[in-house]
Amino acid sequence: MLSKKTKYAINALVFIAKNKDDQPISVSRISEEQNIPMKFLESILTELKNARILKSKKGKYGGYSLNGTPEEISMAKVMRLLDGAIGLLPCVTHEFYERCEECIDEETCGIRQITMEIRNETVKRLKAATLADIIKREKKLKK
Amino acid sequence: MLSKKTKYAINALVFIAKNKDDQPISVSRISEEQNIPMKFLESILTELKNARILKSKKGKYGGYSLNGTPEEISMAKVMRLLDGAIGLLPCVTHEFYERCEECIDEETCGIRQITMEIRNETVKRLKAATLADIIKREKKLKK
DNA sequence: TTAATTCCTACTTATTTGGTAGGCATTATA
DNA sequence: TATAATGCCTACCAAATAAGTAGGAATTAA
Numbered sequence: 001m002l003s004k005k006t007k008y009a010i011n012a013l014v015f016i017a018k019n020k021d022d023q024p025i026s027v028s029r030i031s032e033e034q035n036i037p038m039k040f041l042e043s044i045l046t047e048l049k050n051a052r053i054l055k056s057k058k059g060k061y062g063g064y065s066l067n068g069t070p071e072e073i074s075m076a077k078v079m080r081l082l083d084g085a086i087g088l089l090p091c092v093t094h095e096f097y098e099r100c101e102e103c104i105d106e107e108t109c110g111i112r113q114i115t116m117e118i119r120n121e122t123v124k125r126l127k128a129a130t131l132a133d134i135i136k137r138e139k140k141l142k143k
Numbered sequence: 144m145l146s147k148k149t150k151y152a153i154n155a156l157v158f159i160a161k162n163k164d165d166q167p168i169s170v171s172r173i174s175e176e177q178n179i180p181m182k183f184l185e186s187i188l189t190e191l192k193n194a195r196i197l198k199s200k201k202g203k204y205g206g207y208s209l210n211g212t213p214e215e216i217s218m219a220k221v222m223r224l225l226d227g228a229i230g231l232l233p234c235v236t237h238e239f240y241e242r243c244e245e246c247i248d249e250e251t252c253g254i255r256q257i258t259m260e261i262r263n264e265t266v267k268r269l270k271a272a273t274l275a276d277i278i279k280r281e282k283k284l285k286k
Numbered sequence: 287t288t289a290a291t292t293c294c295t296a297c298t299t300a301t302t303t304g305g306t307a308g309g310c311a312t313t314a315t316a
Numbered sequence: 317t318a319t320a321a322t323g324c325c326t327a328c329c330a331a332a333t334a335a336g337t338a339g340g341a342a343t344t345a346a
Contacts (some may be wrong), residue, residue, distance in 0.1 A: 004303080008245070010254055027323075028321090037304085037305065056323060056324090057313090057323080058311075060313055060321045061314060061321075062312080075257065088145045089144070089150070090144070100150065102177065102179060108284040108285050110277035110279075111272075126257075133257075135253065137256050141252075141256065147334075147336095180335085182337055183337085189293075189294090200292085203289065203343085203344055204345060207292090
């Protein structure tokens, strides 16, 4: 299950991506319009900024804007940043690999093979799920 | 990510399914051979018994055995029992449905559509992942 | 009778999640 | 140059969940 943090992050990113001014958007505005607790959102956007997914402008009329195009930012990237591994087991992930403690032989583990297949399929879809893709889907759904 | 509880449960079930005697298998034996803390395992097997996935025999030479065939018990069933919903969002699951609190319009939510597709694919695979299937895969991998 | 087992109740401990509080630093504009 | 609106930073906190542990009663085969 996605954490609220990640869900909030994706919602905020989609909201920012929809904005067509050059003006950055403030935390308080995103917080109000997307129903996200303000201080919590603040800390999330800071993380996104540190990961160079967002960029910020300080001071009055400051705020956040995308650091890149909506095509470049995917759910996979955000989830990995905030929630860590995507796979169902620590042993089926590239970026966060760890051995399963109780595992007797990883190479011949049937459960591993299955979760690996699920991971591959899931990651493929989450990588395709860019902000641009999400917005496109929403437009289609609204018709 | 699967909880350790669920991972232990699946490992224990596979171990029990491989056993070809009529004799049930004791918690202590599974605990030793599968590297699972004994008392924790005990509580897990009790849950599986209450859910009628396992059946038990009390007293000396007692223990647990499958309540059904290895074809009938899938990872999906065990995961839902012990970890709850399989989907990435509370709003994309049949058996554990809940609205996302901050969500503005579920029907036109692009994130929901994506996670729904992932859920469908994942559940399909986890349902196919029966104990029989896992054992078959392991045999193949050992060659 | 005894050893090996499940069953039952209660407790514990560590980690993660989902926040909150308060103030400093920066910046546009009147 | 004052001020209001913002991001930035540090610290803290409460609730929930995960991962166990402890101890003993009841049952059963030999």
